[in-house]
Amino acid sequence: MHEFSPLTALVGGVLIGISASLLLWLNGKIAGVSGIARGVLWAQSWPDRQWRLLFLLGLILGGMVYVLLFPASVTPRQGYPLSLIVAAGLLVGFGTALSGGCTSGHGVCGLGRLSVRSLMATLTFLVAGIVTVYFIRNVVGVAA
Amino acid sequence: MKRHENFIALATGVLFGLGLGIAQMIDPNKIQNFLDVSGSWDASLMFVLGGAVVTTLVAFRYILRQSQPRFADTFHLPVPTQIDRKLILGAVIFGVGWGLAGYCPGPAFAALALGGWEPLVFLPAMALGFALHRWVAVEEKGAVMSA
Numbered sequence: 001m002h003e004f005s006p007l008t009a010l011v012g013g014v015l016i017g018i019s020a021s022l023l024l025w026l027n028g029k030i031a032g033v034s035g036i037a038r039g040v041l042w043a044q045s046w047p048d049r050q051w052r053l054l055f056l057l058g059l060i061l062g063g064m065v066y067v068l069l070f071p072a073s074v075t076p077r078q079g080y081p082l083s084l085i086v087a088a089g090l091l092v093g094f095g096t097a098l099s100g101g102c103t104s105g106h107g108v109c110g111l112g113r114l115s116v117r118s119l120m121a122t123l124t125f126l127v128a129g130i131v132t133v134y135f136i137r138n139v140v141g142v143a144a
Numbered sequence: 145m146k147r148h149e150n151f152i153a154l155a156t157g158v159l160f161g162l163g164l165g166i167a168q169m170i171d172p173n174k175i176q177n178f179l180d181v182s183g184s185w186d187a188s189l190m191f192v193l194g195g196a197v198v199t200t201l202v203a204f205r206y207i208l209r210q211s212q213p214r215f216a217d218t219f220h221l222p223v224p225t226q227i228d229r230k231l232i233l234g235a236v237i238f239g240v241g242w243g244l245a246g247y248c249p250g251p252a253f254a255a256l257a258l259g260g261w262e263p264l265v266f267l268p269a270m271a272l273g274f275a276l277h278r279w280v281a282v283e284e285k286g287a288v289m290s291a
Contacts, residue, residue: 003188004186004188005188006187006191009190010191010192010195011167012163012166012167012169012192013191013192013193013194013199014198015166016160017196017197017198017203018199019163020160020196020199021200021207022152022155024203024207024208024213024219026152026213027214028217028218028220030222033248034249042278051149054154054157055153055157058155058156058157058158059158060161060256061158062158062160062164062257063164063165063254063255064257066161066164066170074258075258076255076258076259077173080245084244084245085269086265086266087245089241089245089267089273090241090270090272090273091237091240092241092242092248092249092252093271093273093275094273094276094277095236095239095240097234097278098230098237098238098277099231099232099234100224100231102249102250103248103249104160104250106235107197109200109204111201113204117226120231120235121231121235122235124235124236125238125242127239128237128238128239130179131240131243132179132239132242134180135243136244137176138183
């Protein structure tokens with residue numbers, strides 16, 4: 001059974017929104033994780049690389065704080081095909097680089113800036129994701 | 145000033161990661177259930193996106209009226225506004241990858257905290273995807289120049 005959890009979803013979403021707002025207000029940076037990660041690899045200067053690494057480290061630490069606060073609420077998935085994880089990583093990397101953003105950059109921040117470009121990207125990746133999950137669960141038959 | 149900026153980057157990262165945890169976006173199964181509208185649809189993630197976007201909509205209006213950020217010289221905002229083939233094709237490719245495994249970039253980092261193997265494979269593959277794009281983009285530029 002899959003649990004509908006609107007309250008924790010809303011609280012988590014607002015925290016994400018506050019984080020993105022603080023990063024923009026204080027540092028003038030957009031909290032787009034794909035762009036931040038990509039910049040680590042090709043940053044022009046050490047300070048530019050440094051803040052990106054710290055933000056990504058923060059993401060992991062934030063996940064750890066969650067695990068400490070709510071132990072055993074999420075456990076790693078078991079038995080998912082390795083090939084799908086590899087293919088997914090390649091596609092997510094290539095696709096976000098080509099379209100210039102992911103769920104956070106286009107979704108959370110782009111929509112917050114009322115960017116039509118980001119709205120189009122967000123609707124597109126949502127539809128592509130829906131079609132893909134339909135395909136792998138109902139046609140290929142990867143366990144839900 | 146640099147020290148402030150670094151601390152803020154770390155702190156906002158922690159807050160973002162905690163938000164992803166509380167919203168349970170670090171559970172790839174939940175992401176796939178959200179995308180599974182014809183099956184076991186779990187609409188929770190609409191509330192994640194909704195909560196985040198309402199917050200940024202309100203806050204960004206105020207923030208972008210300031211002449212500059214608190215601790216930096218300028219706002220670094222995306223320049224492109226055009227809706228082109230690259231935007232849509234890239235979003236399709238990203239969406240397919242998102243659905244295949246249930247990870248987008250942010251949750252893939254935060255999910256490292258759970259200690260499973262999936263993010264450890266996903267993240268290097270994603271970096272390879274970045275590199276592949278860079279290589280293709282450079283090739284394309286070269287082709288345009290020599291044309």
